[in-house]
Amino acid sequence: MSDTSADDGEEARSEPVAEPDYDGAFDAIVVGAGLAGSAAAVTMANDGLDVLMIERGRYPGAKNVFGGVLYTPTLRELVDVSSAPVERYVAEKRFSMLSETDETAVSLRPGEWHDPPHNDSYTVLRGEFDRWFAEQAVDAGAVLLTETTVTGLIRSDGGRIVGVETDRPNGDITADYVVLAEGGNSLVSEGADLKKPERAENVAVGVKEVLEFPERDGVIEDRFRLSDDGGVSYHYFGDGAVGDAVGGGFIYTNGDTISVGLAYSIADARGRQPDPEGTLNAFKSHPAVAPLVRDARTVEYGAKAIPEGGHESIPQLVHDGAAIVGDAAGLVLNNGVHLEGTNMAVESGYLAGEAIAEAARRDRIDEGALRSYPERLDESFVVQNLERYGWLMDRVEEDRDLIFEELPHALADAGAEYFRIDREPKERHAEEARDRILDTVGGWRGAAKLAYRYRKVIR
Numbered sequence: 001m002s003d004t005s006a007d008d009g010e011e012a013r014s015e016p017v018a019e020p021d022y023d024g025a026f027d028a029i030v031v032g033a034g035l036a037g038s039a040a041a042v043t044m045a046n047d048g049l050d051v052l053m054i055e056r057g058r059y060p061g062a063k064n065v066f067g068g069v070l071y072t073p074t075l076r077e078l079v080d081v082s083s084a085p086v087e088r089y090v091a092e093k094r095f096s097m098l099s100e101t102d103e104t105a106v107s108l109r110p111g112e113w114h115d116p117p118h119n120d121s122y123t124v125l126r127g128e129f130d131r132w133f134a135e136q137a138v139d140a141g142a143v144l145l146t147e148t149t150v151t152g153l154i155r156s157d158g159g160r161i162v163g164v165e166t167d168r169p170n171g172d173i174t175a176d177y178v179v180l181a182e183g184g185n186s187l188v189s190e191g192a193d194l195k196k197p198e199r200a201e202n203v204a205v206g207v208k209e210v211l212e213f214p215e216r217d218g219v220i221e222d223r224f225r226l227s228d229d230g231g232v233s234y235h236y237f238g239d240g241a242v243g244d245a246v247g248g249g250f251i252y253t254n255g256d257t258i259s260v261g262l263a264y265s266i267a268d269a270r271g272r273q274p275d276p277e278g279t280l281n282a283f284k285s286h287p288a289v290a291p292l293v294r295d296a297r298t299v300e301y302g303a304k305a306i307p308e309g310g311h312e313s314i315p316q317l318v319h320d321g322a323a324i325v326g327d328a329a330g331l332v333l334n335n336g337v338h339l340e341g342t343n344m345a346v347e348s349g350y351l352a353g354e355a356i357a358e359a360a361r362r363d364r365i366d367e368g369a370l371r372s373y374p375e376r377l378d379e380s381f382v383v384q385n386l387e388r389y390g391w392l393m394d395r396v397e398e399d400r401d402l403i404f405e406e407l408p409h410a411l412a413d414a415g416a417e418y419f420r421i422d423r424e425p426k427e428r429h430a431e432e433a434r435d436r437i438l439d440t441v442g443g444w445r446g447a448a449k450l451a452y453r454y455r456k457v458i459r
């Protein structure tokens with residue numbers, strides 16, 4: 001299984017290459033057959049539009065890197081997910097603070113997550129999942145053109161976007177509507193001045209390895225205490241996870257592999273931090289992580305940028321003739337507790353697809369034709385969640401030393417002290433544990449201030 005390799009020997013499932021007669025044959029063109037692109041394509045094709053999806057990879061997902069857990073509340077409204085290639089449902093979420101040598105963790109295993117739809121959270125490998133999702137769009141009537149890179153947009157004399165330029169010979173293709181679903185590295189949208197490049201402080205670097213165990217049977221189940229198809233989603237913070245950077249590490253269980261990776265501020269990645277690969281190796285060597293990955297062999301490595309500017313950095317979503325969706329529109333929630341982009345990509349693709357289908361039904365190609373997309377997105381969980389957590393990363397940056405370095409040490413020390421077995425009365429250990437934490441946060445006043453600063457996390 002590969003979600004990063006473009007050369008796994010499998011046949012690309014594509015239609016014949018772009019010929020001049022493709023030009024003008026479609027109502028809508030979707031740039032990128034990732035989650036947002038396929039969601040838009042399936043929505044429009046279901047509404048009877050002629051849709052062309054253009055994907056630069058050998059097949060959809062061939063070039064996609066993510067953690068990851070796929071969140072499916074919108075997806076299962078769009079397609080029959082019973083045959084989707086998912087790895088495991090998430091049965092446990094675990095949050096760990098790591099200092100160089102310690103781990104302090106909280107784990108959640110609600111019984112209801114074992115029951116369908118499993119809290120709409122499944123581990124997937126994108127090389128398989130994206131291909132399957134694009135096939136659903138093809139089954140609905142869309143045409144998929146792979147190994148083709150969109151290199152620019154075509155504008156009419158009046159400035160309306162009326163198609164795309166591709167790297168194929170005679171590769172210009174016109175259509176009434178264009179959906180830009182090209183992901184975070186949105187060169188087409190930026191090249192056409194539809195959005196500005198993301199500021200470095202709003203971009204995280206994501207690195208991920210897929211690891212395989214030589215003796216496969218039962219290793220994952222034993223190490224992660226799993227039964228049936230349940231899996232885990234482990235999240236790690238603190239300097240034991242990502243050194244001096246703001247960010248975190250993760251481990252997700254797949255069917256017979258695990259995904260291990262990091263996501264942290266790219267500004268830190270350029271500064272004092274070792275390179276991403278070195279940081280990932282250090283994370284895998286942490287005493288709390290090493291036993292989980294022992295003897296595993298790396299079968300894939302990938303790195304990718306994650307836009308995490310939140311609500312503030314959402315660009316103008318509709319332009320005359322075009323809509324921007326998914327990561328290309330900066331729709332990712334990454335606040336340390338939640339890393340959610342898949343659900344936002346599918347929701348935005350779906351809403352943009354609906355807006356275009358409605359415009360096509362009314363024969364509207366005017367500038368305001370796609371307005372319902374940003375309007376509905378504003379009311380959806382996507383914008384509401386991005387707005388709700390917009391403040392959090394700024395606060396975390398201000399408190400970075402406390403959160404990523406001092407607290408992981410203090411919590412580990414306090415825990416060790418509280419449970420210390422010796423001949424002293426427990427009261428003394430409890431006091432010392434309490435004092436260790438209070439010294440770190442600035443006493444009771446400091447603790448109260450901190451709780452107040454972060455009150456919106458649980459409000």
Ligand SMILES: Cc1cc2nc3c(=O)[nH]c(=O)nc-3n(C[C@H](O)[C@H](O)[C@H](O)COP(=O)(O)OP(=O)(O)OC[C@H]3O[C@@H](n4cnc5c(N)ncnc54)[C@H](O)[C@@H]3O)c2cc1C
Nearest residue numbers: 032034035036056066067068069150183206326327341342
């Ligand atoms: C390390 C990491 C971990 C993550 N973990 C999670 C997680 O656990 N859960 C979660 O919900 N989200 C996670 N995310 C975020 C999530 O992966 C994204 O939000 C989601 O993939 C966005 O989907 P998309 O369709 O907008 O973009 P993408 O998935 O990036 O798809 C874009 C597609 O467009 C194609 N393309 C790009 N440019 C062109 C072009 N010019 N011409 C033709 N095709 C083009 C690409 O090949 C690709 O197939 C993670 C991201 C990273 C990097």
